[in-house]
Structures are given as structure tokens and as C-alpha cells.
Amino acid sequence: MREVSAVLMRAPRAAVIRFGAVFAISMLLALGIASILRPDASGPTWRPSVTVQVIGHLWSWEFVVHRPSTDAVHTVGVFTLHLGDLVEFRVTSADVVHSFWLADYALKIDAVPDRETIAFLELNRAGEFLWRNAEFSGAGHDGMVATMRVVPA
16 A cells, blocks of 8 residues: 555656646747747847947046037036937946936936946936936045936927
8 A cells, every 4th residue: 555655646747747737848949949939138129319428537537429410529527418318338447436316317327447337228207317427436435426417398
């Protein structure tokens, strides 16, 4: 009697293990095929309407706003964008590591010398938003702020 019950106990366990293996393999296959058919699935599905180059300095932020078919606008400490803009930020540093932080949009971007960090943002609120340096960079760190103005288009 013991031998029969031991065999019966093993049968369901083996079926569960086989089902789990088949399920895992089929999911991996499906995800692999999906990534081949649509390789851009992890990136943005839209094109930015404006690109903002951001350069961190001891102790200020420099901005170069690029819009298609217009001249670039160069500013320090403040820059203006339009409500509804799809923005690509390209952030770097001219000296030490900084961190470009916009709390109102839950966006934090590292500014590292000789590297470019890219982030995307859709501007869905008008107003003035404060950018802060979230990486300690010396004695003037607390004054390293900038203002992003978002105005109706």
C-alpha cells in the first residue's frame, strides 16, 4: 500500500514540474520574439519637440534650447519651454558631478563630466519650476538652482 501511494504522490509533482518548465520556456520564447519584432519597445514612442542641453558649472546651470527651424536660445539660470512640449534633456557637467533635480516632475538627472545623460519629459503643467542641484559639489552647492518656465504655446 505504501508503494502505491508513493507512486501516486510522485505523478502529480512531476506533472506540475513539467507544466512549469513548458510555461517558462514558452514565455521566454514569446518575449524573445516580441523583442525581435519591436526592438524600440523600451524607448520613447514619440519624437521630442525640443531638445535642451544642460551644462552644470560650479555653481550655475547653463541651458541651450534647440527647437526645429529656429535658432538655439542660450541662457544661464532660467529657461522657457511651452506647455505640451515633449522635451529631451541632454545633461553634462563642465567640472564636477552635479545632479539636476526637478521635484515637481519627479525627475533627477546626473550631470557627469565627459558624459551625456539623456532624459525625456512631457510638460503637462504651466508655471515656474525650480531645478536644484541634488549632488553636493562644494561651498556654493546650495545656491545652484535654476528656473524652468512652462508657458502656454
